[in-house]
Amino acid sequence: MQRVTTSSPWPAPRARTPVDLTVTLPGSKSLTNRALVLAAIADGPSVVRRALRSRDTSLMAGALTALGSHVETGGEDWVVTPGPFDRDAAVDCGLAGTVMRFVPPVAALAHGSIDFDGDAHMRNRPIGEVLAALRSLGVAVSDGDRLPFRVTGAGRVRGGRVVIDASASSQFVSALLLAGARYEQGVDVRHDGKPVPSLPHIDMTVAMLREHGVEVDDADPHRWTVAPGPVAARDHLIEPDLSNAGPFLALAALSGGSVTVRDWPRHTTQAGDALRGILTEMGCSADLSDAGLTVTGPDRLQGVDLDLHDVGELAPVVAALCALADGPTHLRGIAHIRGHETDRLAALATELGGLGADVTEHDDGLSLRPATLHGGVFGTYADHRMAHAGVVVGAAVDGVLVEDVATTAKTFPDFAAFWAGLLEESPAGRAG
Numbered sequence: 001m002q003r004v005t006t007s008s009p010w011p012a013p014r015a016r017t018p019v020d021l022t023v024t025l026p027g028s029k030s031l032t033n034r035a036l037v038l039a040a041i042a043d044g045p046s047v048v049r050r051a052l053r054s055r056d057t058s059l060m061a062g063a064l065t066a067l068g069s070h071v072e073t074g075g076e077d078w079v080v081t082p083g084p085f086d087r088d089a090a091v092d093c094g095l096a097g098t099v100m101r102f103v104p105p106v107a108a109l110a111h112g113s114i115d116f117d118g119d120a121h122m123r124n125r126p127i128g129e130v131l132a133a134l135r136s137l138g139v140a141v142s143d144g145d146r147l148p149f150r151v152t153g154a155g156r157v158r159g160g161r162v163v164i165d166a167s168a169s170s171q172f173v174s175a176l177l178l179a180g181a182r183y184e185q186g187v188d189v190r191h192d193g194k195p196v197p198s199l200p201h202i203d204m205t206v207a208m209l210r211e212h213g214v215e216v217d218d219a220d221p222h223r224w225t226v227a228p229g230p231v232a233a234r235d236h237l238i239e240p241d242l243s244n245a246g247p248f249l250a251l252a253a254l255s256g257g258s259v260t261v262r263d264w265p266r267h268t269t270q271a272g273d274a275l276r277g278i279l280t281e282m283g284c285s286a287d288l289s290d291a292g293l294t295v296t297g298p299d300r301l302q303g304v305d306l307d308l309h310d311v312g313e314l315a316p317v318v319a320a321l322c323a324l325a326d327g328p329t330h331l332r333g334i335a336h337i338r339g340h341e342t343d344r345l346a347a348l349a350t351e352l353g354g355l356g357a358d359v360t361e362h363d364d365g366l367s368l369r370p371a372t373l374h375g376g377v378f379g380t381y382a383d384h385r386m387a388h389a390g391v392v393v394g395a396a397v398d399g400v401l402v403e404d405v406a407t408t409a410k411t412f413p414d415f416a417a418f419w420a421g422l423l424e425e426s427p428a429g430r431a432g
């Protein structure tokens with residue numbers, strides 16, 4: 001776990017009085033990258049409307065283009081035309097789990113050798129189960145269980161049954177399901193191991209496959225079967241990224257003000273929808289209306305005892321908010337987030353602790369007790385959600401400097417300018 005020191009740390013703006021804000025947020029990373037993959041293996045062109053334009057989605061578009069698809073990313077709506085996967089290619093995964101996990105099963109369909117690599121830390125993130133699964137489904141994959149690796153496609157994949165341990169990441173399952181319909185025998189994935197985290201993301205994969213006309217059986221909680229067959233071309237309208245709504249809703253929670261996120265879907269498979277329940281448990285009110293989701297913060301923020309196994313990507317912002325709460329907190333069930341963009345449990349314990357939080361790191365979570373926080377540099381370890389955690393604390397505490405805030409570009413274009421603009425425009429910023 002290394003701190004990144006690319007530019008001067010960013011002085012996080014304060015919210016000194018209750019905010020009153022309405023925001024329109026960029027699209028979901030998870031929905032955009034699934035829509036791009038499915039479009040690239042579909043039987044005709046598809047449009048990804050209101051696609052998220054960020055580092056992770058540009059890397060996905062770049063990967064699918066390298067394989068031979070045509071992805072037009074000029075406007076708000078991205079047009080994807082499947083092409084022949086008939087060449088050798090190199091894929092840069094950056095730090096995008098969705099690119100490193102979702103693209104190899106697609107590359108296996110190519111006629112060519114596809115080389116994968118990514119950022120330095122990406123070489124530590126787990127992928128071995130996907131590579132082993134591909135080998136057992138008849139695909140030539142170089143030795144090893146980490147980046148860099150090579151997938152040599154023969155233009156066809158046998159497919160069939162495979163057993164994996166997906167306890168480190170739900171993306172292992174999603175990856176095999178997304179491409180599985182294009183395998184000769186489809187794919188029958190069984191999980192054998194500790195519980196799979198982030199299950200809403202597998203539900204998202206299954207729902208989107210079905211929208212593309214693919215037959216998926218997910219009746220058994222540890223088994224997913226995708227029937228072989230065509231993937232129908234289909235346009236998608238991308239919902240706002242509800243996980244990235246976390247820091248914005250946290251502003252309402254910590255300032256006792258109100259934040260409305262426009263276009264919050266009434267029904268969604270996004271994990272971020274769980275923020276409504278989490279913030280309510282912390283004492284906020286959360287109202288879903290035609291205007292969007294409005295969260296209003298309480299006078300005193302309560303600590304919580306939560307199992308975040310299904311929604312681990314929310315942990316950094318939730319932990320930051322809990323560090324500001326009046327009561328104790330225990331966040332459990334999130335050992336797997338040690339394999340995210342950084343070891344998030346260690347990073348949160350170190351960085352929140354560095355600002356005076358009373359935080360204890362456990363194997364599978366964190367506990368926090370009320371403490372008076374102070375300013376200082378908040379390290380982000382190239383992790384967008386660590387930067388979100390830093391700005392949340394910085395909105396409530398003087399003198400917080402967020403290192404490498406530009407790392408938020410992974411899933412949110414120009415985050416810092418947007419965040420600062422909001423706090424300037426709100427009465428909270430003007431009062432400061």
Ligand SMILES: O=C(O)C1=C[C@@H](OP(=O)(O)O)[C@@H](O)[C@H](O)C1
Nearest residue numbers: 030169170171197198201312313
């Ligand atoms: O499939 C996806 O789009 C994601 C799945 C989850 O990964 P893990 O299962 O590795 O937690 C989530 O944390 C990540 O942000 C996005």
Ligand SMILES: C=C(OP(=O)(O)O)C(=O)O
Nearest residue numbers: 095096097098313340341
């Ligand atoms: C875990 C995350 O990302 P990735 O898709 O790179 O796994 C995340 O965004 O919190």
